[in-house]
Amino acid sequence: MKKFIEGSYAMAEAAKLCRPGVIAAYPITPQTHIVENLSQFIADGELDAKSVNVESEHSAASCVLGAQAAGARSFTCSSSQGLILMSEVLFCIAGMRLPVMLVCANRALSAPINIWNDHQDSIAVRDAGWIQLYAENNQEAVDLIIASHKIAEDPKVMLPAMVCVDGFILTHGMEVVDMPDQKDVDNFLPAYDPPYKLDVDNPMSFGLLGTPDVYQETRYAIQKTLEDVLGMIPEVGKEFGDKFGRDSLRLVEEYKTTDAETILVAMGSVCGTIKDVVDREREKGNKVGLLKIVSYRPFPKEVVKSALKSAKHVGIIDKDISLGSDGALYSEIKSLLPSDQKVSGFIAGLGGRDIKLNSVENIIKMAREEENSCKFVDLNKDILWDKFKTI
Amino acid sequence: MFSILAAKPKSSARNKTGSWRSTKMPRLLKKECINCGLCKFVCPEGCISGSEKNQYSVDSEYCKGCGLCAYICPKKDIEMIENKPEKSNSSEEAEKDKGVGK
Amino acid sequence: MKEIKIFARAGQGAITTAAILGEALFYEDKFSYAFPHFGAARMGAPMNAFLRFDQNPIRLRSQIYNPDYIIVIDPTLIEAEQCFDNLKDNSKAVVAVRENTNINNKQNTAISSLPAEKIAMDIIGRPFANTVLLGAFSKATGEVKLDSILKSVEVRFKSKPAILDKNIEAVKKGYESV
Numbered sequence: 001m002k003k004f005i006e007g008s009y010a011m012a013e014a015a016k017l018c019r020p021g022v023i024a025a026y027p028i029t030p031q032t033h034i035v036e037n038l039s040q041f042i043a044d045g046e047l048d049a050k051s052v053n054v055e056s057e058h059s060a061a062s063c064v065l066g067a068q069a070a071g072a073r074s075f076t077c078s079s080s081q082g083l084i085l086m087s088e089v090l091f092c093i094a095g096m097r098l099p100v101m102l103v104c105a106n107r108a109l110s111a112p113i114n115i116w117n118d119h120q121d122s123i124a125v126r127d128a129g130w131i132q133l134y135a136e137n138n139q140e141a142v143d144l145i146i147a148s149h150k151i152a153e154d155p156k157v158m159l160p161a162m163v164c165v166d167g168f169i170l171t172h173g174m175e176v177v178d179m180p181d182q183k184d185v186d187n188f189l190p191a192y193d194p195p196y197k198l199d200v201d202n203p204m205s206f207g208l209l210g211t212p213d214v215y216q217e218t219r220y221a222i223q224k225t226l227e228d229v230l231g232m233i234p235e236v237g238k239e240f241g242d243k244f245g246r247d248s249l250r251l252v253e254e255y256k257t258t259d260a261e262t263i264l265v266a267m268g269s270v271c272g273t274i275k276d277v278v279d280r281e282r283e284k285g286n287k288v289g290l291l292k293i294v295s296y297r298p299f300p301k302e303v304v305k306s307a308l309k310s311a312k313h314v315g316i317i318d319k320d321i322s323l324g325s326d327g328a329l330y331s332e333i334k335s336l337l338p339s340d341q342k343v344s345g346f347i348a349g350l351g352g353r354d355i356k357l358n359s360v361e362n363i364i365k366m367a368r369e370e371e372n373s374c375k376f377v378d379l380n381k382d383i384l385w386d387k388f389k390t391i
Numbered sequence: 392m393f394s395i396l397a398a399k400p401k402s403s404a405r406n407k408t409g410s411w412r413s414t415k416m417p418r419l420l421k422k423e424c425i426n427c428g429l430c431k432f433v434c435p436e437g438c439i440s441g442s443e444k445n446q447y448s449v450d451s452e453y454c455k456g457c458g459l460c461a462y463i464c465p466k467k468d469i470e471m472i473e474n475k476p477e478k479s480n481s482s483e484e485a486e487k488d489k490g491v492g493k
Numbered sequence: 494m495k496e497i498k499i500f501a502r503a504g505q506g507a508i509t510t511a512a513i514l515g516e517a518l519f520y521e522d523k524f525s526y527a528f529p530h531f532g533a534a535r536m537g538a539p540m541n542a543f544l545r546f547d548q549n550p551i552r553l554r555s556q557i558y559n560p561d562y563i564i565v566i567d568p569t570l571i572e573a574e575q576c577f578d579n580l581k582d583n584s585k586a587v588v589a590v591r592e593n594t595n596i597n598n599k600q601n602t603a604i605s606s607l608p609a610e611k612i613a614m615d616i617i618g619r620p621f622a623n624t625v626l627l628g629a630f631s632k633a634t635g636e637v638k639l640d641s642i643l644k645s646v647e648v649r650f651k652s653k654p655a656i657l658d659k660n661i662e663a664v665k666k667g668y669e670s671v
Contacts, residue, residue, distance in 0.1 A: 004519040006512075030531075084464070098398055116531055121509075168531035169554050174515050175526045176550070196397065205398045217394040224392040272552030352531060356555045 008033030021072030024063035030167035031105035061089035071197035080107035093128030100150035116352020132297035143248030260289030315367030423466035430460035501566035503534035507542035517641035526551035605633035628667025
């Protein structure tokens with residue numbers, strides 16, 4: 001049913017539709033409304049789940065790890081400092097092959113302290129072995145939460161999934177969202193039933209010591225599985241689409257790229273703004289397109305390569321930076337493309353810096369001119385100094 | 392694809408660590424035993440068993456020869472003797488109780 | 494696509510105003526994206542809420558810099574927040590005013606002003622001007638029907654029956670005051 005609702009409410013409802021058994025999270029802006037709503041659902045008797053109050057995000061992640069190991073579908077969410085405080089446990093969750101669901105309300109990392117949106121937090125934990133999907137709008141956020149459970153819990157996969165949603169822009173934005181019916185979700189997503197679990201009647205040890213003669217195989221197994229997930233995303237995406245009428249779960253979205261001379265690449269909500277710019281440019285006769293990355297982990301190398309192969313200029317927008325190197329998306333894509341193709345990397349929207357229509361227009365212009373690997377957009381040079389000076 | 396993820400209880404028992412023992416090993420004299428159970432209680436490897444006077448035994452497949460049992464015995468009914476090298480594990484035993492999820 | 498910028502102080506219901514408006518437009522099969530000024534607001538601090546709406550889903554995620562419409566909930570912000578700067582051509586403003594309110598209308602914006610706080614005091618008993626202004630917005634701009642606003646207010650306040658009827662009356666009074 002279509003509703004006009006706040007993003008956080010929609011995401012909480014999507015989590016509820018998946019019937020989680022255990023929810024543990026620690027409040028942090030801008031994620032808070034999501035768990036707040038879930039707690040309300042439990043208090044109102046609308047959701048039969050155990051909500052565990054924890055003292056930190058490290059504990060929240062540990063709690064859902066244990067709950068999932070005990071056979072309960074488990075949900076958590078976090079942002080920024082919270083997510084990186086979880087990071088130790090995030091690696092354990094993936095290593096133990098527990099399909100926990102996490103919603104990351106993307107927010108910048110300290111210091112300076114900043115509560116606004118960029119992608120640095122989820123990018124910082126990209127190597128943990130989680131499936132990472134980025135939503136453009138709240139409809140996609142809802143759909144990805146539901147659809148990614150199906151992949152994560154597949155007996156061939158058993159890996160955790162992180163749905164990344166832009167903090168404030170999506171979490172605090174109200175818009176029309178088509179909420180799926182419970183019975184359709186029940187039909188799509190069977191109960192979580194792992195082949196074995198933490199069970200006093202059948203005791204087992206989880207999270208073992210992995211000596212040098214076994215550890216490397218555990219990483220190989222995750223890598224191979226994530227490669228398989230690349231094939232499953234379109235399949236499950238189609239199944240989801242047949243049932244719910246939307247193709248939100250996909251590896252990438254190609255927006256007017258077929259004949260495009262300039263293609264921008266980005267993730268998350270900024271893709272909506274870029275689409276508006278693409279349409280304006282097209283009206284002016286400029287052949288511009290957008291390649292939206294939905295699945296960042298696993299990264300669909302071949303799909304990206306083929307989508308960009310005939311573009312004269314590629315402009316990659318990162319809301320993150322590997323300080324001392326380049327934007328994460330840029331590094332990844334640059335390495336896929338031939339060295340004579342003009343590929344530029346742009347850093348934009350850090351710490352909530354608004355990405356305006358003309359920011360995107362400038363990016364297109366710059367991508368067509370000289371090649372840059374790491375060009376900061378909308379920089380205010382008035383607040384930059386060459387020397388560490390007295391204030 | 393998966394690799395080793397979990398293990399059933401006692402799966403590490405296949406590692407017969409008695410082979411690590413260096414110079415000494417206990418010998419239970421079985422003469423003065425009063426069934427106090429202290430030797431069993433202090434054994435860091437849990438490899439002493441028994442519940443009746445003079446009926447205790449040491450599992451040399453795990454005993455490291457630390458000597459705590461001999462030290463604690465109120466009747467001095469355990470003595471430390473020269474270590475005898477054990478035969479290596481049979482491959483059949485090593486196959487038992489492997490980790491699940493392989 | 495039309496853009497609305499709402500000026501208020503934190504606690505005066507700017508987000509609620511945007512939410513009610515977005516919901517009302519939803520009843521008329523329009524898509525909207527309502528969002529607060531992102532950040533940590535303290536009660537009484539000047540803040541904004543925004544709303545974009547269109548026949549098609551809203552994709553643009555940037556903040557609103559050149560609104561088609563402004564709604565000013567707190568008259569003391571008109572000067573301090575330069576509410577009348579950077580409006581689009583042919584823009585309209587729905588403004589709560591007091592007796593001494595002075596508007597420097599630089600861009601000849603069409604202004605519908607009304608003593609919304611006084612109306613709210615008379616009807617609700619508290620100076621919450623936002624629902625009054627929603628009624629006025631409906632009449633002044635014709636972008637959304639009065640009935641849609643009323644239905645949306647009803648949904649919004651259904652769990653608070655004590656203030657529901659008063660707010661319905663406030664919306665109607667606002668509509669009539671333009």
